[in-house]
Amino acid sequence: MNISITSPIESVAEFLAHAEALELESVESYEQLADSMEVHNNPEIAKLFRKLAHFGEKHAQEVTELAKGMTLPEISPWDFKWSTPDSPENASMDEAHYLMDTHQALEIALINEIQGQQFYASVAATTSNDEVRKLASEFAGEEAEHVALLKQWQANLGNQDALPLDDLDPPNIPE
Amino acid sequence: MTGQPPAIPLKAKDYKSEIKPVWCPGCGHFAVLSALTKALAYLALPREQTALISGIGCSSRLPAYTEVYGFHGVHGRALAVASGLKAARPDLTVLVAGGDGDGFSIGGNHFLHACRRNMDMTYIVMDNEVYGMTKGQASPTTSPDWAQSKLTPHGTGIPSFNPAAIALASGASFVARGFSGDPKSMTQLLVEAIQHKGFSFLQVLSPCTTFRPEQKNWKKEVHEFSGETTDDCVAAAQHIQIDDGMGAGIIYRRELPVWQPVVDPTHTVAELTRGFAL
Numbered sequence: 001m002n003i004s005i006t007s008p009i010e011s012v013a014e015f016l017a018h019a020e021a022l023e024l025e026s027v028e029s030y031e032q033l034a035d036s037m038e039v040h041n042n043p044e045i046a047k048l049f050r051k052l053a054h055f056g057e058k059h060a061q062e063v064t065e066l067a068k069g070m071t072l073p074e075i076s077p078w079d080f081k082w083s084t085p086d087s088p089e090n091a092s093m094d095e096a097h098y099l100m101d102t103h104q105a106l107e108i109a110l111i112n113e114i115q116g117q118q119f120y121a122s123v124a125a126t127t128s129n130d131e132v133r134k135l136a137s138e139f140a141g142e143e144a145e146h147v148a149l150l151k152q153w154q155a156n157l158g159n160q161d162a163l164p165l166d167d168l169d170p171p172n173i174p175e
Numbered sequence: 176m177t178g179q180p181p182a183i184p185l186k187a188k189d190y191k192s193e194i195k196p197v198w199c200p201g202c203g204h205f206a207v208l209s210a211l212t213k214a215l216a217y218l219a220l221p222r223e224q225t226a227l228i229s230g231i232g233c234s235s236r237l238p239a240y241t242e243v244y245g246f247h248g249v250h251g252r253a254l255a256v257a258s259g260l261k262a263a264r265p266d267l268t269v270l271v272a273g274g275d276g277d278g279f280s281i282g283g284n285h286f287l288h289a290c291r292r293n294m295d296m297t298y299i300v301m302d303n304e305v306y307g308m309t310k311g312q313a314s315p316t317t318s319p320d321w322a323q324s325k326l327t328p329h330g331t332g333i334p335s336f337n338p339a340a341i342a343l344a345s346g347a348s349f350v351a352r353g354f355s356g357d358p359k360s361m362t363q364l365l366v367e368a369i370q371h372k373g374f375s376f377l378q379v380l381s382p383c384t385t386f387r388p389e390q391k392n393w394k395k396e397v398h399e400f401s402g403e404t405t406d407d408c409v410a411a412a413q414h415i416q417i418d419d420g421m422g423a424g425i426i427y428r429r430e431l432p433v434w435q436p437v438v439d440p441t442h443t444v445a446e447l448t449r450g451f452a453l
Contacts, residue, residue, distance in 0.1 A: 028188065032205060035195040077213040078363040085357035086206075094356060094391070096200035097384060 003088050003118040005081045008126040015123060015132045017072040018080060019139060020063045022116065026089035027056035033096055040098035045105045052109050055146055056089070059139075066135070088115035099167055102157060110150045117143035184219060187212040192242045203355030203381030203390075204234055207301055210358045211270075212241065214365035225268045228257040230277035233308045234301035234381070237272040251281030254289040254298065261294050262436050268369065269296040276306045276314040279336050283315070290345035290374055292434045297368045297375045300338065301355075303383035303390065311386035323386070339426055340415045342376040343408055348431040349375035350411065354397040354423045355382065367425060373433045380421070393421070400424035 009015045030053035037046035082088050089112040096108060120140035124133045190212040198204050215225065225243040229235035231250035238245025244267075248256045257271040278286055278300045289298065304321070306312040313327045315336035322330045342350045349371040353361040361379060368375035380397060382390035400422035402414025411427035 028209075032196070033200055036198065036200040036205075039195060039197050040200060076363075077210075077217060078359040080359070085359050093205070094201050094203065094382070094384070094394075098200050100200070 003115045004083045004122045005119070005126060006083055007081055008128065009081060009123050009132055009136075010127060010129050012129070012131050012135065013067075013070050013072050014075075015127075015135060016063055016067045016070065017075055018082075018123075019120075020060065020067065020072065021075070021080060022082075022087045022089055022119065023056045023060035023063055025087045026112065026116070027053045027060060029090045029093050030056065033093060036096070037098065042098055042100070045100055045102065048102065048105050048109075055113075059142065082119050084115070088119040089113065103154070106150055106154050106157070110147065110154070113143055113146040113150060117147055185216055185222070187216040190215045190222065190242050192240055194239050196240050197236065198233060199383075199385045201384035202233070203303065203379075203383070204237070204301055206355040206358045206361070207234070207299070207379055207381055208237060208240055210353075210355075210362040210365055211237070211299070213358075213362045214369060215241075215243070217362070217366055218369060220268050220369075224266065225270065226257075226260060226264075227270045227272060228253050228260065229271070230273040230282060231308070232274040232277045232306070233383075234272060234274040235277060243270075251277055251283075252285065253277065254282060254285040257296055257298075258289060258292065258294055261296050263438070265295075265435050265438070269294075270369070271296060271298045273298075273300060274307075274314075275300060275302040275304060275316040275336075275338075279315040279338060279341075287341070287345045290342050290347035290376065293346060293348055293374045293431055294435060295372055295374070295433050297365075297371075297377065299365070299368075299377050299379060301379050301381040302338065303381050303387060304335075305383050305386045307383045307386055337415065337420070338376075338378045340412065343411055343415065343427055346431070347376045347427075348373035348429050349425070350427040351375070351377045351425045352400065352423050353377060353379045354393065355379055356394045356397065357423065360423060364423075364425065367428075371428065373431055380423070396421045397423055400426055402426065404428055406430075 030049045034046045034049035037049060092108045092111045117140050120136045120143060124136035124140060127133050222243045227238045227241055227243050227245045229238050229247050230253035235247060238247050246256055253271050253273050257269050261269045302316055304314060304316045306314050312324050313321060313331045317331060318335050319332050320330040322328055339350050339352060349368060351364050351368060353364045364377055368377045380393055382393055398421060401418050404425040405411050405427060406429040414426060
């Protein structure tokens with residue numbers, strides 16, 4: 001899915017309010033997925049999702065630093081300007097499965113990071129505010145680094161662990 | 176929880192508890208939890224003035240995952256418990272959550288009468304058309320030809336329950352349908368449902384990734400509800416019949432008399448006890 005924005009973001013405060021929500025929701029979702037994988041005895045993928053949550057945490061801290069001394073606008077949850085029904089880095093969480101392998105987990109993460117990058121790039125492309133454009137371009141660049149890193153991880157993985165995990169004693173077999 | 180208002184406005188995460196959900200990764204209920212906590216934060220509802228009551232099932236675990244008062248009740252009886260609570264404590268915001276099996280099968284009778292009683296509470300049914308906690312049996316909303324359960328190897332052959340139509344016919348004053356795959360809209364629906372004065376019913380299509388993996392396609396199938404929101408129950412009934420069951424939005428909203436028993440603070444415990452004497 002190609003992410004765009006519903007209307008231009010024209011102030012730094014509004015941009016940071018969007019960025020903060022996006023990054024915090026990303027962290028929360030990855031943490032939630034990690035918790036869920038731990039509960040379902042898939043520790044390797046849980047560890048991977050924790051690492052991905054850390055990406056978002058660093059970005060969220062950056063946003064908090066930038067927003068110091070500013071009053072960010074309160075935006076209703078349904079009024080965020082991303083075009084997706086959920087925040088851009090949160091969009092493919094429903095593709096998760098307790099038996100997923102590293103390939104599948106990285107695929108989810110890659111989609112999320114690409115969507116994050118597209119969102120920030122879209123903000124930069126549509127705003128008339130120079131400062132917003134500069135910040136959004138920087139953020140898009142950082143997301144692009146995450147995308148490149150994930151692609152590198154995928155390449156390093158090769159065909160290893162390519163088959164879906166099998167559970168010989170599934171907890172959820174239909175009766 | 177204390178009665179003091181928080182110095183800093185609560186965020187959605189402040190309404191989440193420390194307990195890790197045991198739902199399967201990819202379950203739609205995660206999005207319902209997230210939307211509900213966002214709605215509570217948006218409405219700035221004090222945690223100590225809010226109660227979430229549930230029955231039994233995967234979705235009924237919701238109270239454990241929220242930081243408001245909760246009661247994980249008996250199968251199908253969430254609405255009965257919630258009605259009692261609202262009768263005794265009209266000052267509380269009462270929310271009720273459960274699944275399609277809990278709410279429409281064993282709890283079906285309570286559902287009908289909660290709708291017609293029109294007490295001021297919100298009922299969220301997380302509908303995945305299956306009993307997930309007991310490993311995948313057909314529920315009232317399962318389509319008649321779903322043949323993936325050993326209990327119904329040829330499907331149930333029984334037309335599925337239409338929650339919106341039943342709620343409307345039973346007298347609910349707010350009927351809506353949401354989708355867990357659209358958290359933005361679902362949060363708005365939850366806010367509107369909670370703000371509605373009277374019994375608000377919100378059916379949330381929430382895929383079961385484990386027993387109904389085909390429901391991932393709901394992302395492509397769910398659409399905006401075909402009719403306009405109306406306060407005319409005949410028009411709403413027609414809209415529901417025309418819709419394919421996948422339309423999301425507020426279907427019906429009307430201000431109707433809210434039933435709330437008058438609490439007499441002068442009653443003594445002894446008088447109440449006498450009232451129950453056989």
